[in-house]
Amino acid sequence: MTEEQHSAAMREFTRVLGELTAELDPAGGWFGVFLRRDPEGLAVCFQGRDLLPWDVAEALLQDFAALHGLPAAERVYGLVREAYRVAAASYDARPGGRQALLDQLDVMIRERQYAAVRRRRLTGSTEGSPSAAEDSAGTGAELAWAEDDLRRASARCAELRRRLEALETAVATATAAAATAGAAGAVPGTEPDGAHPGHTRAGQAASRDGRTGSSAGAPASSSSG
Incomplete structure (x- = not known):
């Protein structure tokens, strides 16, 4: 995955996350709890510099359901989950x-x-404490x-x-797809240099005894006298 694809996936998830939290009460519910307990960590995730843990996203969806009803939350859930899945895949592929x-x-x-x-x-x-009450x-x-x-x-x-x-x-x-593509690109029945087995390229003919060119197989000249 390219850097641009990674950035696009993270931007999409942060956009969906922003739309979700815009419908929530920052002073109440789990959203309020997270803002009080870890405001810096939440801000980093909202900016797309880190990936929000999915359990936190689920808690925000619970807040949404409490405010807007379960049917509305179920519709939003699918959008958030898919955006998270794509963002996580791109984030992890870095x-x-x-x-x-x-x-x-x-x-x-x-x-x-x-x-x-x-x-x-x-x-x-x-x-075990006597003052438990x-x-x-x-x-x-x-x-x-x-x-x-x-x-x-x-x-x-x-x-x-x-x-x-x-x-x-x-x-x-x-990896398997790359190997398949490499195998498909090779010409069947050829050597690694592209020549067919048992044949040689033009101008590079070689005899079995190692002599090359037109002298291969030529009769030896006889001396006169």
Whole structure:
């Protein structure tokens, strides 16, 4: 995929994303949460310099459904998902894209592990603390965020694996197509230089005993006397 195709795919997704968020309340719902928790990261994605995680896009679609109804959200969902699929494919096809996916996956696996440990710790402290009743509100909120972080990290691991699989399939398909095109371009029954087996090019005739040109096979001159 060319740089122009990559840019066009990212522009299309950011356009669709912009139209979606224009219909949302920036102070409420998941959109408001993301703006408060990571405004810089969200801005980078809205500018097309990074790809928004799909779980975040899905959460924004949930906001849209809450405001405009499920039928409207279902219509928008297909547009957003397809724009995301094309943008992800182009983003991952960049030089170094596969390694970037592997690096992101490694980070998300660690974040998932951290979120799981944090959830277990919060669950244990809630159950075992003598003052659990007093702290239930604060601990409950922390636990809810830990569970959300765990769900999102798990979803991102799955999405990154899907993107890796899609990238590897695309690379394999392109490689096979190139090999097929190369084979189709070759003339059947020719040597690598284009000559047919058993034949030689004009002016390059060679005898079996290694002599070349018109002297090949000519009788040796006899000396007189």
